[in-house]
Amino acid sequence: MTTPWPPRRTARRLLAPRVAAPRDPVDxxxxxxxxxxxxxxxxxxxxxxxxxxxxxxxxxxxxxxxxxxxxxxxxxxxxxxxxxxxxxxxxxxxxxxxxxxDPVVQAEIAAEATAAAAREAELREATRVAARADELQALRELHALEQTEPCDGDEAAWDELTRRAGGYVQADVDAWLARALAAHLRHYRDPAD
Structure with a gap:
């Protein structure tokens, strides 16, 4: 039996988009x-x-x-x-x-593990800040920002929102954060904050 030429096309299966994980630079x-x-x-x-x-x-x-x-x-x-x-x-x-x-090798392994743990902590913190910024943005769009209590690290979320807006300061988020600070709500009760 002969195979027809050109071969029949089959339905192509779409592949899920692959997201590259951040990699360390080559040393x-x-x-x-x-x-x-x-x-x-x-x-x-x-x-x-x-x-x-x-x-x-x-x-x-x-x-x-x-x-x-x-x-x-x-x-x-x-x-x-x-x-x-x-x-x-x-x-x-x-x-x-x-x-x-070899003590030098063991010291390098320990230093690499410490650096990896620090990078992981930075990534977790960046993810937390981005999630809080998304939450504040959603509350802002629902006009429910005034009923929201501030959380520790909202300043970083405010910075993230400002970065996303291209440097434009969102007046309502800025005012909400200023009122929370002035009213000493939640973690702003500490005078050092």
């Missing part, structure tokens, strides 16, 4: 250090020294080419091999490199 130095650590895992002092010699040779070769002269990845790899070459000098004979016990 070539970090990539270079990680590549070296993966290669060095299980190496003894002699193997690390040989790898250091190879990295130094590669750095000399790269310095001869204009486009590779300031290669951040290669420089980071060389620096990491040099650091790893110093580690076995203090360790007992026969010790192999393990990134899980």
């Amino acid at each position: 070539p130095a970090r990539l270079g250090r990680r590549a070296v650590r993966r290669r060095a895992k299980g190496m003894n002092a002699a193997a690390v020294a040989a790898a250091l010699d190879d990295a130094r040779f590669d750095a000399r070769q790269d310095s001869r080419h204009e486009d590779l002269a300031d290669d951040v990845l290669g420089q980071a790899e060389l620096a990491e091999w040099e650091r790893l070459d110093q580690l076995p000098a203090a360790a007992p004979a026969g010790t192999v490199y393990d990134p899980d016990t």
